[in-house]
Amino acid sequence: MTEMLSEQKQSLGWLARMRKGLSRSSAKLTGGITDLFTKRKLDDDALEELEELLIRSDLGVTTATKLTQSLANSRFNQEVSSEEIRGALADDMATILEPVAQTISIYQAYKPHVILVCGVNGSGKTTTIAKMAGLFKHVGFKVVLAAGDTFRAAAVEQLQIWGERIDCPVISRPIGSDAAGLAYDALEKARAERADILLIDTAGRLQNKTDLMAELQKIVRVLKKVDENAPHDCLLVLDATVGQNAHNQVEVFREMVNVTGLAVTKLDGSAKGGVVVALAEKFDLPVHFIGVGESMEDMRAFDARAFARSLMGLEVGERGEK
Amino acid sequence: MFDSLTGRLGEIFDGLKKRGALSETDVTEALREVRIALLEADVALPVVKDFIAGVRDRALGQEVLRSVTPGQMVIKIVHDHLVETLGGDPQDEKEIGKDSGVDLGGNPPVAVLVVGLQGSGKTTSCAKLANLIKKREKKKVLMASLDIYRPAAQQQLAILGQQSDTAVLPVVQDEQPAAIAKRAMETGRREGYDVIILDTAGRLHVDETMMAEAAAVKEVAHPVETLLVADAMTGQDAVTLADSFHQQVGLTGIVLTRVDGDARGGAALSMRAVTGKPIKLMGVGEKLDEMEPFQASRVAGRILGMGDVVGLVERAADVLDQEKAEKLARKMSKGEFSLEDMLDQFKQIRKMGDVKGLLGMLPGVGKIKQQLEGANIDNSMLAKQEAIILSMTLAERRNPKLLNGSRRRRIATGSGSTVQDVNRLLKQHRQMGTMMKKMGKMGRKGMMPGRGLPPELLSQMPPMKQGPFG
Numbered sequence: 001m002t003e004m005l006s007e008q009k010q011s012l013g014w015l016a017r018m019r020k021g022l023s024r025s026s027a028k029l030t031g032g033i034t035d036l037f038t039k040r041k042l043d044d045d046a047l048e049e050l051e052e053l054l055i056r057s058d059l060g061v062t063t064a065t066k067l068t069q070s071l072a073n074s075r076f077n078q079e080v081s082s083e084e085i086r087g088a089l090a091d092d093m094a095t096i097l098e099p100v101a102q103t104i105s106i107y108q109a110y111k112p113h114v115i116l117v118c119g120v121n122g123s124g125k126t127t128t129i130a131k132m133a134g135l136f137k138h139v140g141f142k143v144v145l146a147a148g149d150t151f152r153a154a155a156v157e158q159l160q161i162w163g164e165r166i167d168c169p170v171i172s173r174p175i176g177s178d179a180a181g182l183a184y185d186a187l188e189k190a191r192a193e194r195a196d197i198l199l200i201d202t203a204g205r206l207q208n209k210t211d212l213m214a215e216l217q218k219i220v221r222v223l224k225k226v227d228e229n230a231p232h233d234c235l236l237v238l239d240a241t242v243g244q245n246a247h248n249q250v251e252v253f254r255e256m257v258n259v260t261g262l263a264v265t266k267l268d269g270s271a272k273g274g275v276v277v278a279l280a281e282k283f284d285l286p287v288h289f290i291g292v293g294e295s296m297e298d299m300r301a302f303d304a305r306a307f308a309r310s311l312m313g314l315e316v317g318e319r320g321e322k
Numbered sequence: 323m324f325d326s327l328t329g330r331l332g333e334i335f336d337g338l339k340k341r342g343a344l345s346e347t348d349v350t351e352a353l354r355e356v357r358i359a360l361l362e363a364d365v366a367l368p369v370v371k372d373f374i375a376g377v378r379d380r381a382l383g384q385e386v387l388r389s390v391t392p393g394q395m396v397i398k399i400v401h402d403h404l405v406e407t408l409g410g411d412p413q414d415e416k417e418i419g420k421d422s423g424v425d426l427g428g429n430p431p432v433a434v435l436v437v438g439l440q441g442s443g444k445t446t447s448c449a450k451l452a453n454l455i456k457k458r459e460k461k462k463v464l465m466a467s468l469d470i471y472r473p474a475a476q477q478q479l480a481i482l483g484q485q486s487d488t489a490v491l492p493v494v495q496d497e498q499p500a501a502i503a504k505r506a507m508e509t510g511r512r513e514g515y516d517v518i519i520l521d522t523a524g525r526l527h528v529d530e531t532m533m534a535e536a537a538a539v540k541e542v543a544h545p546v547e548t549l550l551v552a553d554a555m556t557g558q559d560a561v562t563l564a565d566s567f568h569q570q571v572g573l574t575g576i577v578l579t580r581v582d583g584d585a586r587g588g589a590a591l592s593m594r595a596v597t598g599k600p601i602k603l604m605g606v607g608e609k610l611d612e613m614e615p616f617q618a619s620r621v622a623g624r625i626l627g628m629g630d631v632v633g634l635v636e637r638a639a640d641v642l643d644q645e646k647a648e649k650l651a652r653k654m655s656k657g658e659f660s661l662e663d664m665l666d667q668f669k670q671i672r673k674m675g676d677v678k679g680l681l682g683m684l685p686g687v688g689k690i691k692q693q694l695e696g697a698n699i700d701n702s703m704l705a706k707q708e709a710i711i712l713s714m715t716l717a718e719r720r721n722p723k724l725l726n727g728s729r730r731r732r733i734a735t736g737s738g739s740t741v742q743d744v745n746r747l748l749k750q751h752r753q754m755g756t757m758m759k760k761m762g763k764m765g766r767k768g769m770m771p772g773r774g775l776p777p778e779l780l781s782q783m784p785p786m787k788q789g790p791f792g
């Protein structure tokens with residue numbers, strides 16, 4: 001009964017795409033490391049510089065220190081090359097990331113499998129929904145979209161345009177309507193139409209706005225009136241350029257609406273996306289998707305090893321190319 | 323925003339305060355903590371290094387060792403240095419005037435070009451800026467969207483234009499950004515606009531084609547201001563992005579958005595330092611009037627736990643209904659204070675926003691805040707008390723003496739609370755009434771501790787010009 005997305009064929013370009021996107025992130029990081037270790041002793045100074053490089057990639061002080069420490073434990077005072085250091089760091093990162101690299105499982109029995117998408121303003125929720133819808137449709141699911149951002153000007157229209165492009169029905173209400181009411185309607189309609197998946201967009205909200213978070217909780221409450229297990233997934237969309245505030249975002253959204261997974265967007269910028277490593281370590285929440293561009297194809301499942309190795313500017317290698 | 327950094331520095335300086343004199347080791351120790359705190363606040367590493375070096379130079383100088391309270395001296399040095407790095411003048415508390423904070427000099431129409439990454443808040447900022455310019459400078463503003471890429475982006479600006487009553491250049495299908503900019507300038511000239519705000523598509527600074535497009539638009543419009551809109555939540559990448567935008571497009575200033583979030587906002591420091599360009603404005607809410615000129619000392623003050631009293635007072639003045647407040651004050655001086663008045667007050671407090679957020683703006687609360695977490699002082703508490711009053715009949719609200727046991731039980735059931743909750747509220751109401759009578763006699767001057775106020779809130783607030791009690 002389950003159709004795992006992981007079984008979909010990886011379209012040829014996606015690893016290349018991810019690498020291209022990520023290579024921008026890694027160019028500076030690896031450049032820095034290469035400068036550091038053409039072949040040099042891994043002493044305190046070198047370790048400190050290494051730690052700083054990781055911090056500069058938004059890994060955060062704690063994770064950066066931990067990774068550097070583990071490197072120090074195994075190789076302190078050894079002569080090491082840049083390649084070795086990159087490999088070792090990538091391995092350590094991959095170890096942290098592997099448990100969270102999980103594709104989203106869609107249960108067709110739910111009819112529909114409800115995915116609520118939330119996040120702060122401007123993180124890329126609507127675009128992510130469009131990409132997900134495109135992907136789900138591509139693998140043969142019947143998808144319905146709910147334009148739950150009834151606050152921001154033209155947010156509904158934005159999703160409608162995407163809906164037309166990928167040929168998905170979009171359920172909407174005029175701007176200013178109650179988002180929870182819309183979600184309720186959407187779920188009933190999707191159910192009546194025997195849709196496989198219902199993707200619900202929500203307005204962007206900062207996690208410290210109590211009222212807006214309560215509104216999000218209301219959406220969840222109302223969905224449960226139709227299906228007590230809904231939403232089956234609650235996806236938090238994070239912008240890769242975000243710094244340590246990502247921790248707060250995950251923490252609060254998780255507490256409020258029981259986030260079940262993450263999508264990380266805009267990894268095609270120069271932002272390092274390093275925060276993903278720190279988040280994986282702290283929250284153990286699956287990373288379902290990453291976004292590496294603006295077009296429909298620019299989002300795929302998250303591959304820990306490929307991500308870690310790409311981040312360090314290394315070839316993705318056999319395992320990643322499966 | 324900045325709360326956590328506040329806490330961190332608070333801890334460090336608590337340690338420092340306890341000692342009589344500062345040794346070099348103390349300073350080094352403290353600065354190491356400052357460094358981590360700044361990094362965790364997303365201040366970019368190179369900026370942190372400069373900052374720390376600057377503070378060290380000043381802290382290790384004679385002034386600290388000779389001063390009576392070295393801890394305070396260090397706090398002052400860190401604060402002043404923060405203000406300076408943010409582009410302010412530590413000596414000048416009110417560095418911001420009454421204008422919009424952007425430069426609009428030159429022959430009208432002058433253009434303001436707004437650039438930034440995807441999702442940084444450009445379009446909303448454009449509308450807010452238009453609002454601000456119209457309000458504060460009484461100028462005629464035209465907005466134009468050059469975002470031909472994101473679905474419904476042009477529509478978004480058109481709607482925001484309607485909402486803020488600002489003219490928006492009509493969309494011509496398939497017109498390219500530079501052409502739109504040209505048409506906007508021509509329209510502005512022809513129709514007598516003073517300021518043209520050009521909203522551009524979100525672009526990555528690593529995208530050469532898109533950056534070239536922005537540069538081309540700039541050529542056409544010759545903007546007096548090229549503003550980079552950046553999210554206060556931005557991480558270490560802030561330096562790279564600000565620097566690339568500056569190199570490729572040439573910036574005159576920065577607009578920091580989502581300052582109402584809880585990000586520590588180190589990006590502000592980073593971008594200011596790397597571009598040398600001022601942060602001119604900050605977005606402090608989703609509504610179109612929620613944009614303010616950036617105030618370095620205020621932001622630095624928040625970083626150091628000195629609170630954001632200015633912001634609080636402004637917010638209070640913005641939302642409190644003057645007329646209502648005056649009426650209430652008159653009633654109160656006569657000793658009349660019904661439950662309806664109390665309800666009004668709760669509403670006013672709630673209108674000011676999240677109670678926890680408000681507390682965060684107060685001096686010295688940074689530390690207390692953690693303790694408050696457990697005390698459950700938040701809007702839901704106010705909401706509960708509101709519900710209790712709303713479950714009463716009008717007659718009961720006006721004359722609480724009617725409330726016998728059975729009525730109280732009804733009210734408790736109606737508001738989803740307990741009879742104890744109802745009693746507590748009534749007691750508070752009585753205390754407030756008594757206090758107000760006293761105050762009335764005192765001639766409404768020198769009002770002090772609000773013993774009976776529900777969250778002890780109003781008593782902690784700085785005096786409001788026409789507040790409910792003043």
